[in-house]
Amino acid sequence: QVQLVESGGGLVQAGGSLRLSCAASGRAFSTYAIGWFRQAPGKERDLVAALSWSGSSTYYADSVKGRFTISRDNAKNTVYLQMNSLKPEDTAAYYCARADRGGWGPGAQYNYWGQGTQVTVSS
DSSP: OOEEEEEOOEEEETTOOEEEEEEEESTTGGGSOEEEEEEOTTSOOEEEEEEOTTSSOEEEOTTTTTTEEEEEEGGGTEEEEEEOSOOGGGOEEEEEEEEOTTOOGGGSOEEEEOOOEEEEEEO
């Protein structure tokens, strides 16, 4: 059984920072790629960052490049999303998800999802 639990969301002023965490249960976590998605009200859920299982490859949506950093600590079964220089348009529910075996990035199938954590950026 795989469970993903996000934390670290909250209310922050524009220009501020937050670090989201995604704690995973289940075996072999380190052998799967992870993605962070976000969904704003009335919009589709979009992939904002992804990290290969080895940590050697990353993907960022254009809207967050240079501001967000994805990383993982396999010893802690945790993936992080460091978000700096936050903007009001970053306001959304953020979800982490585990890719299927061998996949990563925008083309992967993500088959396990967390419950989400809300990020609200005030102007």
